Each structure stands twice: as structure tokens, then as C-alpha cells.
Amino acid sequence: xxxxxxxxxxxxxxxxxxxxxxxxxxxxxxxxxxxxxxxxxxxxxxxxxxxxxxxxxxxxxxxxxxxxxxxxxxxxxxxxxxxxxxxxxxxxxxxxxxxxxxxxxxxxxxxxxxxxxxxxxxxxxxxxxxxxxxxxxxxxxxxxxxxxxxxxxxxxxxxxxxxxxxxxxxxxxxxxxxxxxxxxxxxxxxxxxxxxxxxxxxxxxxxxxxxxxxxxxxxxxxxxxxxxxxxxxxxxxxxxxxxxxxxxxxxxxxxxxxxxxxxxxxxxxxxxxxxxxxxxxxxxxxxxxxxxxxxxxxxxxxxxxxxxxxxxxxxxxxxxxxxxxxxxxxxxxxxxxxxxxxxxxxxxxxxxxxxxxxxxxxxxxxxxxxxxxxxxxxxxxxxxxxxxxxxxxxxxxxxxxxxxxxxxxxxxxxxxxxxxxxxxxxxxxxxxxxxxxxxxxxxxxxxxxxxxxxxxxxxxxxxxxxxxxxxxxxxxxxxxxxxxxxxxxxxxxxxxxxxxxxxxxxxxxxxxxxxxxxxxxxxxxxxxxxxxxxxxxxxxxxxxxxxxxxxxxxxxxxxxxxxxxxxxxxxxxxxxxxxxxxxxxxxxxxxxxxxxxxxxxxxxxxxxxxxxxxxxxxxxxxxxxxxxxxxx
Amino acid sequence: xxxxxxxxxxxxxxxxxxxxxxxxxxxxxxxxxxxxxxxxxxxxxxxxxxxxxxxxxxxxxxxxxxxxxxxxxxxxxxxxxxxxxxxxxxxxxxxxxxxxxxxxxxxxxxxxxxxxxxxxxxxxxxxxxx
Numbered sequence: 113x114x115x116x117x118x119x120x121x122x123x124x125x126x127x128x129x130x131x132x133x134x135x136x137x138x139x140x141x142x143x144x145x146x147x148x149x150x151x152x153x154x155x156x157x158x159x160x161x162x163x164x165x166x167x168x169x170x171x172x173x174x175x176x177x178x179x180x181x182x183x184x185x186x187x188x189x190x191x192x193x194x195x196x197x198x199x200x201x202x203x204x205x206x207x208x209x210x211x212x213x214x215x216x217x218x219x220x221x222x223x224x225x226x227x228x229x230x231x232x233x234x235x236x237x238x239x240x241x242x243x244x245x246x247x248x249x250x251x252x253x254x255x256x257x258x259x260x261x262x263x264x265x266x267x268x269x270x271x272x273x274x275x276x277x278x279x280x281x282x283x284x285x286x287x288x289x290x291x292x293x294x295x296x297x298x299x300x301x302x303x304x305x306x307x308x309x310x311x312x313x314x315x316x317x318x319x320x321x322x323x324x325x326x327x328x329x330x331x332x333x334x335x336x337x338x339x340x341x342x343x344x345x346x347x348x349x350x351x352x353x354x355x356x357x358x359x360x361x362x363x364x365x366x367x368x369x370x371x372x373x374x375x376x377x378x379x380x381x382x383x384x385x386x387x388x389x390x391x392x393x394x395x396x397x398x399x400x401x402x403x404x405x406x407x408x409x410x411x412x413x414x415x416x417x418x419x420x421x422x423x424x425x426x427x428x429x430x431x432x433x434x435x436x437x438x439x440x441x442x443x444x445x446x447x448x449x450x451x452x453x454x455x456x457x458x459x460x461x462x463x464x465x466x467x468x469x470x471x472x473x474x475x476x477x478x479x480x481x482x483x484x485x486x487x488x489x490x491x492x493x494x495x496x497x498x499x500x501x502x503x504x505x506x507x508x509x510x511x512x513x514x515x516x517x518x519x520x521x522x523x524x525x526x527x528x529x530x531x532x533x534x535x536x537x538x539x540x541x542x543x544x545x546x547x548x549x550x551x552x553x554x555x556x557x558x559x560x561x562x563x564x565x566x567x568x569x570x571x572x573x574x575x576x577x578x579x580x581x582x583x584x585x586x587x588x589x590x591x592x593x594x595x596x597x598x599x600x601x602x603x604x605x606x607x608x609x610x611x612x613x614x615x616x617x618x619x620x621x622x623x624x625x626x627x628x629x630x631x632x633x634x635x636x637x638x639x640x641x642x643x644x645x646x647x648x649x650x651x652x653x654x655x656x657x658x659x660x661x662x663x664x665x666x667x668x669x670x671x672x673x674x675x676x677x678x679x680x681x682x683x684x685x686x687x688x689x690x691x692x693x694x695x696x697x698x699x700x701x702x703x704x705x706x707x708x709x710x711x712x713x714x715x716x717x718x719x720x721x722x723x724x725x726x727x728x729x730x731x732x733x734x735x736x737x738x739x740x741x742x743x744x
Numbered sequence: 745x746x747x748x749x750x751x752x753x754x755x756x757x758x759x760x761x762x763x764x765x766x767x768x769x770x771x772x773x774x775x776x777x778x779x780x781x782x783x784x785x786x787x788x789x790x791x792x793x794x795x796x797x798x799x800x801x802x803x804x805x806x807x808x809x810x811x812x813x814x815x816x817x818x819x820x821x822x823x824x825x826x827x828x829x830x831x832x833x834x835x836x837x838x839x840x841x842x843x844x845x846x847x848x849x850x851x852x853x854x855x856x857x858x859x860x861x862x863x864x865x866x867x868x869x870x871x872x873x874x
Binding site: 134182183185187216218219220221222225226252302303306309320321323331335336337338340341425429430431432433434436542543544545546547548549 | 778779781782783784785786787789790791797798800801802803804805807809810811812813814815816817818821824
């Protein structure tokens with residue numbers, strides 16, 4: 113076969129990569145393109161679009177990684193992407209000139225259905241067989257040259273993670289015009305296809321592989337009723353620990369480094385607005401993006417490691433029944449658990465879920481999980497207003513309140529998931545599908561590229577929005593700039609400026625709306641600022657109350673604050689109950705909003721999430737206030 | 745090991761009624777429309793040999809082996825597939841329970857003790873003693 117045929121059209125040749133989930137398609141895509149893939153979304157759906165540029169034998173080519181699918185016969189809008197791309201119906205995506213089918217050699221018999229459909233498209237097509245090594249281990253065999261004759265298209269065996277066969281494949285891919293074409297196309301009727309599959313299988317002398325013996329031995333422990341459940345709990349605890357505790361040192365370090373950088377910038381620049389912008393707007397904004405990286409990198413390192421080994425499918429298998437109760441599936445569990453630390457990595461972890469609707473429901477309820485950014489707010493209010501006395505046996509009142517706050521949110525999330533499932537996002541009525549792949553030793557290269565890919569996707573896509581939003585918030589808190597009277601101390605001066613800033617004015621403007629909850633304009637400013645991140649509520653209150661120390665003196669200041677008209681305490685028990693409840697439910701987090709926008713590829717869903725959570729927060733706070741008023 | 749089926753049953757049961765270790769062949773897909781198409785896309789075509797490998801610790805879903813791969817299905821979906829179970833059982837890598845009397849293990853077995861996988865079957869008249 114000549115490397116470049118004389119009749120090659122100008123411009124890069126476009127190759128479409130098609131295969132079922134778990135076929136080794138991603139590994140092959142990475143092996144062929146390296147890390148130079150462009151990642152985007154197909155218009156209107158949540159399906160990720162990946163395209164890689166490569167040079168094959170001196171010829172430019174584009175490899176289009178089509179979403180994994182079992183069939184060209186779509187049953188959902190997201191699945192329809194594959195057939196739409198093939199038909200050239202997707203705006204901005206030229207249809208591929210040639211198709212590369214990827215199939216796991218062990219389950220070739222299953223993949224032949226998809227192969228029949230793709231070959232029937234009648235354009236240059238070749239078949240790449242992955243995992244030939246596993247086929248041999250499992251006592252199966254097939255003759256690839258006889259398979260090639262039976263199908264009438266080129267067949268290349270590869271071992272993607274070891275790079276075997278990749279060179280031959282590159283030579284083949286360089287010249288799709290020369291690929292053999294089948295004399296007769298496969299049948300399109302399913303039952304005829306079944307007979308066609310049988311004839312192809314016998315024509316290539318295929319021996320059906322036995323179950324993978326090592327996998328069976330491991331599975332006896334891993335999905336054992338007792339041992340399997342214990343292992344599941346241990347793995348999930350590790351996930352939780354990883355992002356809740358082990359990411360903290362790196363996050364503290366980033367926090368400190370950003371503080372140092374801000375001080376350094378202040379030292380270099382003349383004091384004034386520009387120095388404030390660089391230190392408090394720009395550097396703090398970058399910090400608010402980078403601070404998520406330790407959690408994201410750690411979460412995805414473990415997630416993809418376990419995914420590549422084959423454990424994540426088992427974890428979903430173990431927990432699926434429990435998740436089915438709330439209308440979700442096993443793969444949602446890790447995402448929801450991770451959201452207890454932070455909804456941003458949690459929402460990104462839903463990428464492993466194949467059903468777009470299940471994924472969307474999971475994304476929409478993930479921000480309700482009690483994330484760690486709520487803790488400083490809870491800590492301030494509980495320490496300031498909940499008595500330290502013992503309440504019930506050895507349990508103190510403060511601990512019980514914190515426990516209640518932690519537990520109410522996930523219970524609500526379950527209810528919301530169940531409601532969304534029944535109303536807005538009913539199930540497709542489609543079968544729950546989960547494959548348990550054979551265990552394998554993961555490839556370092558694939559693993560690193562997956563972890564890097566998710567970190568980069570976060571920085572480039574959500575990070576830009578977070579940076580922008582935090583700078584806008586800084587401007588709201590700074591402008592219009594009012595020079596404080598000269599006789600004020602630095603804390604009083606900051607409070608004076610903040611009250612007259614846009615944020616202060618908005619806080620006063622929304623006071624009538626939040627007054628039913630017992631909130632005044634100062635809490636309003638805090639709520640507004642906490643959109644940057646919930647814990648900012650604490651530092652903003654410290655600024656509003658002109659306190660130096662956000663712990664002890666802020667607690668004293670908010671305890672003492674009274675309404676200038678009525679003379680009543682602002683932070684009455686009813687207000688505190690309402691405020692805590694508000695923070696349980698409200699989506700006070702621009703980073704989460706940005707991540708939802710990017711992962712769902714629309715502003716409709718983040719708006720919906722913000723709206724329903726605000727309604728829950730307001731309603732819940734109102735209820736909490738009136739219950740507390742009735743009780744005290 | 746090559747599959748060594750010895751189908752002598754004329755009766756069909758729902759796939760969901762097979763118990764761990766049991767083998768059979770797909771007879772018919774009960775669902776129509778997209779659901780039926782999807783089940784067929786997964787390789788559940790009439791005549792396909794299938795085996796129940798094991799259940800999840802919580803009893804559902806169940807993982808089946810067919811066409812060289814492992815597929816988990818929930819009971820509600822597996823109920824849409826009719827299979828012709830094989831009567832003869834072999835000890836193999838997956839299941840070490842066997843029956844000598846040709847009794848069929850039914851779905852009711854999974855409500856019982858985990859160790860007691862084989863009970864003489866009562867619920868459906870799908871025993872074939874031929």
C-alpha cells in the first residue's frame with residue numbers, strides 16, 4: 113500500500129473513530145494523537161467533542177473521536193450525535209471521509225452489530241481490534257486475515273496501551289482511498305444481522321473466549337456480599353478523605369502563596385486603586401481558581417486509576433440498587449460523595465456517567481451536598497449563637513446543630529433527585545447498562561493524560577468564568593469609591609467605603625426582600641459577596657462590622673448588633689436559624705455555577721439550579737425563622 | 745473453556761429469574777421499540793448463549809456473561825428477556841453449586857439465604873425432567 117496515493121485530495125483527511133464504550137477507543141485516540149486533542153461540545157447536547165490533528169506518513173489528518181455508542185440507531189438526542197456527524201448534519205463539523213471502527217477482540221461477537229451498521233454506511237471503513245492480548249489469555253482466538261476477507265474491509269490488531277500495531281495502523285490510515293470495500297453490504301434487519309454475525313464468526317474461525325480467570329478470582333472478593341461492601345466503603349472513604357483532608361495542605365499552601373503574591377504586588381506598586389485591583393481583584397481571582405486544582409487533581413487521579421483498573425464499574429454495580437431508589441444509578445455515587453468536599457470536582461466526576469439525563473440530575477443535586485466551604489459560615493454562627501451546653505447525653509447542642517445542617521442537605525438532595533426524575537427529567541425508560549470490564553494493569557500514559565485533561569478542562573473552561581466573576585465581585589465591593597473621612601481608623605474606613613460601594617447599595621436595595629427572613633443590609637452584602645465562595649461571607653461580615661479579627665471580635669460584634677429602629681438584636685435566634693438554613697440550600701457559589709454551565713454546555717441548567725436552590729433556601733429560611741419564633 | 749450447552753428445556757423463563765451460575769440461551773426479547781432495539785444492540789439476540797455470573801451484594805443488578813463480555817442489567821430490564829435455561833449444571837470457575845436432581849433455581853432463591861442457591865422449584869412450571 114503506498115503511503116500517500118497520488119489522488120489524495122488537498123487538505124487533511126478526516127477520519128471518524130467509532131466504537132462502543134469500553135472498546136479501547138480512548139486509549140487508541142490518545143495513542144494516535146498524543147495530547148494534542150481539541151476538546152469541545154457538540155451543539156445542544158452534553159456530549160464532549162474531541163478532535164485531534166496528526167500527521168500520517170507525511171499526510172495531514174484529523175481524527176474525530178465520536179461518542180461511544182452501541183448502535184448507529186439512536187435512542188436519545190445525545191446518541192444521535194454519531195449518526196448526525198456521519199450525515200454531515202452537525203454545524204461546523206465536516207463529516208468524516210473514512211471511518212475507523214474500534215472493537216474489543218474479546219467481545220467481537222457483540223461489536224459485529226455495530227460493525228454491520230457502520231459498514232452499511234458504505235464509505236471507506238477499517239476495523240481496529242484491541243485487546244488481542246487478552247483474547248489469547250482467555251483461550252479465545254480469531255484469524256484477522258480471514259476476518260478481513262469475511263468483512264471485506266481492512267482489519268488491524270493493536271495493543272493500544274503498549275503501542276503494538278500502532279505503526280502499521282498509521283500506515284493504513286494514511287491512505288483510506290485504497291481500503292478494500294465489501295462486495296456486498298451487511299444486512300440492516302436485526303435478525304438477518306444475527307445470522308450475518310454467526311457467518312462472520314465462523315468464517316474467521318473465531319473461538320469464543322472464556323471468562324477472564326483472573327477477573328473472576330478478583331471479582332469473588334470485590335463484589336462479594338460482605339467483603340465487596342466493605343471494600344466499597346473503604347474506597348469511598350478514601351475518596352472522601354482525599355478531597356476533604358489530604359487536599360487541604362496543598363490548598364492552604366496555594367492560599368498562602370496567593371497572599372504572599374498579593375503582599376509582594378502591594379510592595380511593588382504605589383498604594384492606590386491599581387494596587388488594590390492587582391492584589392484583591394486579580395491575584396485573589398486567580399487564587400480562587402487555582403485553589404480547586406488540588407481537589408480536582410487528587411479526585412481524578414484516584415477516579416481514573418480505579419476506572420482504568422476496572423474497579424469503578426464494580427463500585428457502581430455494588431451501590432446501584434441504593435441509588436436506584438432515588439432514580440439515579442450507581443455511577444452517580446462518587447460524584448455526590450465528592451460534592452461533600454466540593455461540588456466543583458463532584459460535578460466534573462459525573463463525566464463517567466453515560467446517560468445524559470442521569471448525569472444532569474446528578475449535576476443539579478450535587479451542589480446541595482454539604483460542601484466544605486459552608487463549614488466556616490456554620491462555625492461562625494454556631495460558635496456565636498448556639499449555647500455550648502450539653503443537649504442530649506454526651507452530645508452538645510453545637511454538635512447536634514452542625515450534624516443536623518450536614519444531614520438535611522443530602523436528604524433534600526435525594527428528594528429533589530426523585531422529584532426531578534418524575535417531573536422534569538423522566539428516565540428515558542432505557543435499560544440501565546453497565547459493563548464490567550476485565551481487570552487490567554492501567555497504562556501510565558493514559559492515566560496521566562486523563563488527569564491532565566480534566567485539570568486543564570477546568571482551568572480553561574470553568575476557570576475563566578470564575579476569574580471573571582471574582583473580579584466583577586471585587587469591583588462591586590470597591591466602586592463607586594468613596595473616600596472615608598480622615599479621622600476613621602483603617603477598619604472603620606474599610607467599613608465606610610464598603611457601605612457606600614455598589615455591593616453596599618445592592619445590600620440595602622434588597623433589604624426589603626430579605627427582611628422577612630430577619631436579614632438586614634449587612635447580611636445582604638455578605639450574601640452577595642459569598643457568591644464568590646461561601647466562606648467569603650465571614651470575611652465580608654468582618655469588613656462590614658469593621659473588625660480586625662474575624663473570629664473573636666466578629667462574634668462579639670454580631671452578637672451585640674441591634675436594629676437602629678426597633679432596638680432588637682439583628683442576630684436573634686430566629687435570624688440565625690434562617691441564615692443557617694439559607695446557607696444549607698442556596699447555591700452561593702460562582703465556581704459551581706460556572707462548572708455547571710461548562711459541563712452542561714448551557715446557561716439554562718445553572719440558572720435552573722440557582723433558581724430552585726434559592727427558592728428552597730428562601731422558603732426554608734422563612735420556615736426556620738417562624739418555627740424558631742414560635743418556639744422562643 | 746468452550747461453552748458446553750445441553751439445552752433440553754422447551755420452557756422459557758425471564759432472564760431475571762436465572763440464578764448465579766445458571767446458563768441458557770436467549771429466546772426472545774419481550775420489549776419493543778427503542779428498549780427492545782437497545783437490548784438487541786447489547787447482543788441479546790435469539791440464540792445467544794448467556795450466563796448469570798453473580799448478583800450485586802444488594803441483590804440487584806445482576807452481571808451476565810454473553811458474547812465475550814460482562815453486562816449488568818437490573819431485574820426490571822432482565823425481565824424483558826426470555827431465555828431457555830440449560831438444565832445441566834457444571835462446576836466451573838464461577839459457580840460451585842450444582843444440582844443432581846435437575847431442579848431449577850428460581851428467582852425466589854435470591855430471597856433466601858445467600859448460601860442456599862438451589863432449591864427445588866415450585867413457582868413456575870419450567871422443570872424439565874426429560
